[in-house]
Amino acid sequence: MNQAARSPRLFTRIACGIAVAWCGATFAQAAGPDAGAWQHGLDWRGRSVSVETLPDGFRLHAVAGERTIARQAMSSDTASPLFDALFALAQAELREAQVASITDGAFDNGRPIPCPCFETGEKWRYVWTRDLSYAADLALARLEPERTRASLRFKLSQVRAPGVANGLYVAQDTGSGGSWPISSDRVVWFLAARHLIDGTDADSRRFADETWHALTDTLAQDRAHVFDARSGLYRGETSYLDWREQSYPRWTANDVGFIAQSFALSTNVLQYEALRLAQRMASQRGDARANEYARQAQALKVAIDHAFWREDRGLYMSYIGTDAHPVPFEAYDLLGLSLAIDSGIAPSDRARRALSRYPALESGSPVIWPQQPDTAIYHNRAIWPFVGAYSLRAARAVDHAPRIAHEIRSLMRGAALAGSNMENFELTTQAVHVDDGALSGPVVNSRRQLWSVAAYLDMVIEGVFGLGEDGRVQPKLPVELVPMLFGQRDRIVLHLPDRRVTLRTPVSLDGDLLVAGRTQGDASDLTVELVATKTQKATLASDAARFAPASPEAPVLRDDGAQWNVSVPRDMHLYVNGRRAITNGTAFALDKQPYAQCLSLIRVAADGLESLHGPTRCVGDESTADGAWPRRWTAPRDGRFDARVDFENHHGPINTGITAAVKTLVVACKDEPEQTGTLVMPHGEMRQRSSAVSFRARAGAECRFELRDGFNMSYLAHFAHYTGGQGGADGPLNAADIGALHVTETRTP
Incomplete structure (x- = not known):
């Protein structure tokens, strides 16, 4: 039997054979780990970890080897030296990520680029927009504001293309089909920047001005090229899940045009958060656009909740199909769900239901569900600590005690076993690598991955001790973690350079969640008396290792x-x-x-x-415009029509680059005002059809079509350093071999 055919059964056997209680039962019914044993070490499926307390730090005996960890500027004092040591480890690894220069083989031919920044990980020595931004949102912005600002500034760019209006934009990194607007989650930058703009020092004020200019320019550009007025959503790939074979239908391996025209939950939530920030900053500046940003944000919030919620599953879908064929997918991802909850888009009843329905194993929560067959381990069949941290945030937002405890344990176990805050883990074993023939993985894994480090720091500071960025202390600590963290003690303490937070155990543990009761002291030394509460009953589904059926072919x-x-x-x-x-x-x-x-x-x-759906087959009357550009076409009847062009774009591989061709199609029809839209033409190996531009026309009206220049990432000065492909050091490039223009009537009135 070949490896591909064998793998799904192997995966299920690993999941169910090692942890029988997790198969066919709810999470709440399974016997959880003995939290009290997680003090001087832990045992996990034949792997053991222990920790020694030293006069000046800790010695961690992990599966990967022994590691001595010096005492750090922040410390926790709990009944678990393991917990305290791992907090110190995360700080030590954060220091290792602070560099004077960064490198990547695709930039400046691998030569160092000066930047007082955070590098992304041991194997990722560059600054990537989404990695940095999620890490900053989790912890870096509060702990290292100056270096975080410097890192974020590195991802801002002016325009270098001649004849193109200047502006300040966030760089979308190299990505599917030639990057933006196929990959369109660059607005995650503002999720980080929002934490760094309210200071009174000169650098904070300067950064606030930079953020405001980048925000208005980037939002305007995305509104023009990525927003779909009919659905009220923004197009583009799921945030961070950008290896399409891992989570999209397999046929998108050779067709990213579908991804460019589809709608992703996570990316739309990021747009919503950016619009909310724009509203706030506009109001602070007395800018008249504040009301319009507020209107756009509210409309997007409604559209997201309506479009992505799947009532029969009780979950928000990871993405849906195109405007012409908005198929609901049996595809869910934990980051998108968590962002939707933490942003307030998901109503509380849906949020709690979704957190109970999204499956988990004792090891942790998969980043996608269900798992896809014949797909190597990376996003598929995997735990990512930073996603677990966002899941923890979402659980805290709606008092979901089981998932709070679950994510805290998963973050601890992963860091302890590996002796580092790894990029990812295999789902069923929480190992850094599992042999499964051609499907072995995780395919790539890096130690001290920046967003994993930030995830652990956030878990301790806010996830356990409840210390928010605003200085308020709002612990939401599951009772089941009391034996591990408190043992026989009556208090645990978080020591920061400028303050101390003490949590004291309650008189009674009658409940499932410990929250803040009476407080004593001041901001520099605060003691919080915990009280036990009984929250609304919640569980976790357990079929995380389940495989989806294979996608079918196109209909005949x-x-x-x-x-x-x-x-x-x-x-x-x-x-x-x-x-x-x-x-x-x-x-x-x-x-x-x-x-x-x-x-x-x-x-x-x-x-x-x-399964994920198979390739789409479209039928209907189609006509081809006459002549060279500008082309002419006569409307057969009153209606709405879609215009597309045939094209070839061989300026880069289908999985990376910065030269997706982006053009503006101008449609001038008799008795109609001029109409415009964006044609997106991603990299690909074959001739294909562009995205569509929708327009109205009356029967018998002659329409003329004109192509004007659009915008792509090669136009940014940031990519003058790019040497990994076309459009970088050799100059901007926004072109494709464009052929016939096709017009099809659409059903939408």
Whole structure:
């Protein structure tokens, strides 16, 4: 039997054979680990960790080897030397990440670039927008504000392309199909910057001005090129889940055009947070745009909650299909869910339900669910500590005690076993590598990964001790962690350079969550008396290791005159224009229409779990515009139409680069005002169709189409250092081999 066919069964056997209680039962029903034993060490599936307390620090005996950790500027004093040592370890690794220069093989040919920054990890010696920004949002902004500002500034850029209006923009790093706007989560930068703009010193004021200019310019650019007015959502890839074969349908390996036109939960939440920041900063500056930013943010909040919520699963979907074919996917990701909850987009009832429905194993929470078959371990079948930290934040926001405890234990166990805050872990074993033939992994793993370090620091400071950025102390500590953290003590203490926070055990432990009661002292030395509360009952689903069925091929359509006949196997659903069609399991008849109709199939397992959908097949009347640019076309009837072009873009590989071609299509139809939209043409190996520009026209009206220059990441001065492909050191490049222009009527009025 080949490796690919064997792997799903192997994975399930690992998950269920080693931890039987986690299969076929809820998390709450399973026997949890003995928290009290996690004081001088822990044992985990044949691997042991122990810690010694030294006069000037700790000695950690991890699976990866022995490590001595010096005492740090911050410390925790609990009944668990293991917990205290790992807090010191995270600080030591944060110091290791502070560098005077950064390097990457794709920039300046690997030569050092001066930057008093944070490098991303032991194997990632550069500054990447999303890695830095999530790490800063978690902990770096509060702990190292000056270096965090310097690192964030490195990702801001003016324009270098001749004849293009200047502005200040956040750089989207190299990515799928040539980067932005296929990858469009660069607004995560503002999630970090929001913590660093309210200071009174000169650098804070200067950074606030830089943030304001970058915010207004970047939001305007995304609104023009990424926002879809019909759905009210922003297009583009899921944030951080940017290795498409890991979490998108396999056919997107050669077709990122679909990703460019789809809608992702996480990326839309980041846009919402950026709009909220814009509203706040505009109000502070007396800028008239404050009301418009507020209106856009509220509309986006409603659209996100409506579009991504899947009632039958009780979860928010990770992404949905294109505007023409918005298929609901059986794909969920923990970061997107956590951001939606922490941002306040998810109503509290949906938030608690989703945190209970999102599956987990004792080892931790998978970053995607369900797992995808025949896919190597990286995002698939994996735990990422920084995502666990955002899950912890979301759980604290809605008092979900089981998930708070679960994420704290997972973060501790991972760092303890590896002796470092790793980039990721295999899901069922929490190991840094598992042999599974061609699917072994995690494929890439790095020690002291910056956002993992920040995740651990945030877990201790706010996740356990409840110290928020605003200085308020609001602990939400699960009762089940009391034996580990307090032991026989009546208090635990967090020592910071400028303050001390003491948590005291309550008189009674009758409840599941310890929260703040009476407080004593002042901001520099605060003691909080904990009280036990009983929260709304919550559990965690346990089928985290479950595989989705394999995606099917595109539907086969047979032309029967006035209809298209589609054969639908009994284990599949047919979707037409984003809605599930009623089928009898054998055939479906689709009446022909002048407008476009798009179809795809989803495979359904016996228990109802669905695959990601197969390739889309669209049918409908189509016409081709006449002549060279500007081209002419006559509308056959009143209606709304989509215009696309054939193109080839060979300026980079499909998985990276900065030269996705982005053009503005201008449509001038008789008796209509001029209409414009963006054509996105990503890297690819073959001739393909661009994204669509929607426009209105009246019957018999002649329309003229003109192409104007758009914008891509090669236009930014930041990428003058890029030597890993075209559009960098050799100058800006925003071009594709553009062929015929095609016009199709759409059903949307």
